[in-house]
Amino acid sequence: MPGTWEVRLSGSGGQGLILAGIILAEAAIIDGQNVVQTQSYGPAARGGASKAEVIISPEEIDYPKVERPDVFLGLNQESVLKYMTGCKENGLAIVDSGLVNHVPPSKARVYSLPITETARKQVGRELVANVVALGALSALSNMVSKESVTTALLRRVPKGTEDMNRKALELGFGLAEQALISAVVGEN
Amino acid sequence: MSTEPRLVQGNEACAEGAIYAGMRFYAGYPITPSTEIAEILARRLPQVGGKFLQMEDEIASMAAIIGGSLTGAKVMTATSGPGFSLKQENIGYACMAEIPCVIANVQRLGPSTGVATAPAQGDVMQARWGTHGDHPIIALTPSSVKEAFELTVRAFNLAEQFRVPVILLMDEVVGHMREKVTLPQPGDLPVVDRVKPTCSRENYYPYKADSDKTPPMACFGEGYRYHVTGLFHDESGFATEKPEIIDWQLKRLHEKINQHLDEIITYSSEETADADLVVIAYGGTARAVSRAVKLARQEGHKVGVFRPQTIWPFPEAAIGELAASGKKLLVAEMNYGQLLLEVQRVAAGRCEVHSCLQSNGELTLPDVILTKIREVYEHAPGN
Structure with missing residues (x-):
């Protein structure tokens, strides 16, 4: 995982994107990287389009905002339309297949994954969709190690929810693996 | 911690x-x-x-x-x-x-x-x-x-x-x-406490100062009784309208700061020595400026950054030195030009003062500042 990673996580208020950004940043600290995490959101606590951004780098980080994402996550339609622009060529874009119908043209590799559906059906709580997404994007990008993101997650979540969150994260890793297998099959 | x-x-x-x-x-x-x-x-x-x-x-x-x-x-x-x-x-x-x-x-x-x-x-x-x-x-x-x-x-x-x-x-x-x-440990940074009076309660004048102009301060509840008011007051703390006492007090309030500007004012200055253009910025904008200046240096422009940590009192002496040395100044801030006014005042026509101002709810992009830096070079006499 060398070099600088610019990561933009977007969705609607209440989907836990800022928390996902914090956990990703803390995982990168465990890996010994420098990080900056910022956010942009409206005055409402729910709905709309909000984003959390993380920059991970072995170097000192000057400008704290993401200009061209290496990794993009979109958990609702509005945020994908508003924030997916500018993804780097060979970047990675992950959108929620159940909540995002239209993906604008992008130079990034786009993965449409059933993130919220997995949280709802396999964990029983839509609440952990952010953690499923965190698992998927860290496994697809390798920008942080699985061990570090697991440790960072378990340090942050409330007591009594560790098993549910760990399960959600591992389901996210699983979505990534399936997506990579299908991509290889597709290329052949 | x-x-x-x-x-x-x-x-x-x-x-x-x-x-x-x-x-x-x-x-x-x-x-x-x-x-x-x-x-x-x-x-x-x-x-x-x-x-x-x-x-x-x-x-x-x-x-x-x-x-x-x-x-x-x-x-x-x-x-x-x-x-x-x-x-x-x-x-x-x-x-x-x-x-x-x-x-x-x-x-x-x-x-x-x-x-x-x-x-x-x-x-x-x-x-x-x-x-x-x-x-x-x-x-x-x-x-x-x-x-x-x-x-x-x-x-x-x-x-x-x-x-x-x-x-x-x-x-x-x-x-x-x-x-x-990594947050500092106890002892890493100095911690200053206010000076308390050492005189007896009867001899305490709450606004009587020695040469450093800041009077010792007694705590309420420790036996020192005194009067506190927003009206002009004498050494005892009681109100006055006497011009000579008003003059003494208001001058002292200013002198207690102005006598210690070197202690109070801090700033960071990066790559200004060889620079022919110095960007002045603070807070979040300074982060965008750091990036822009790195990119400008890669293009061969000799640009530095002056970042005040103390914004008031204004770092007049340091900015004045930059102006006197003939360097161009560029003020970047997220408003329509507030610190810019101070920089212009201190520069007093001794150097060019440019600005990169934005107030739209977004942090200024490094590219916007870089574009401004290029403009300053392109419009320089001789180009």
Whole structure:
């Protein structure tokens, strides 16, 4: 995982994107990287389009905002339309297949994954969709190690929810693996 | 506190810096984007024997910390633009009655309620002149999470040393940003306490100062009884209208700061020695400027950065030196030109002064600043 990673996580208020950004940043600290995490959101606590951004780098980080994402996550339609622009060529874009119908043209590799559906059906709580997404994007990008993101997650979540969150994260890793297998099959 | 690096938010660094400095009384009325300071202190202050008061509004918050400070506590409040406006009257009272206190203003886009969650730097002149009458003020402005901690500690030290309100002028970018930081351990940074009187209670004059112009301050509740007022007063603290005493007091209030400018004013200066253009920026904007200057250097332009940490009193001597050396200056800020006015005043026609101003609720992009830097070069005589 060398070099600088610019990561933009977007969705609607209440989907836990800022928390996902914090956990990703803390995982990168465990890996010994420098990080900056910022956010942009409206005055409402729910709905709309909000984003959390993380920059991970072995170097000192000057400008704290993401200009061209290496990794993009979109958990609702509005945020994908508003924030997916500018993804780097060979970047990675992950959108929620159940909540995002239209993906604008992008130079990034786009993965449409059933993130919220997995949280709802396999964990029983839509609440952990952010953690499923965190698992998927860290496994697809390798920008942080699985061990570090697991440790960072378990340090942050409330007591009594560790098993549910760990399960959600591992389901996210699983979505990534399936997506990579299908991509290889597709290329052949 | 852990010696391990961890992810810390700017507002959290401010709250922890305040506790590190010995702040034990907070009164406030939460407002975005400063709310985390109140939220964290509501939890942390009881853990260290301090008190947290949620007040009915910002005016009362400011009044409460003035009262708290008079009992000997180190005190603070935090707010944003709309609340900062409300605090102004009592900030003036603290200037006049010489009450140490710290006011954090995490700037958001104004005027009025503006945009609650959007960054801006539109309160630079309000920090200087928001309260009426001639008065000195100290305002510090951090541009990283680490610096938010350090300058908060410094704000308390200066408030205690000079018996003045100190404004910690943050912005939404620095307040809400999280960075990897190892917070200082006890003893790493100096912590200053106010000087108390050593004379007997009968001989105590609350506003009698020696040559450094800052009088020792007695705590209410320790037996020293004295009068505190926002009216002009003599050494005893009682009101006066005598011009010669008014003159003495107002001059002293200014001299106690102006005699110590070298101690109070700090700034960071990067690559200015060989530069023919120096960009002046502070707070969140300085982060965009750092990037832009690196890119400009790669293009072969000799550009440096001057970043004031003390924004008031204005670093007049340092900027004056840059102007006298004939370097071009470029002021980048998230407002329509507030620090720019000071830079122009100090430059006084001795050098070109350019500006890159933006006030639309977004942090200025490095590209916008880089474009401006290129323009300054392209329009230079001889090109």
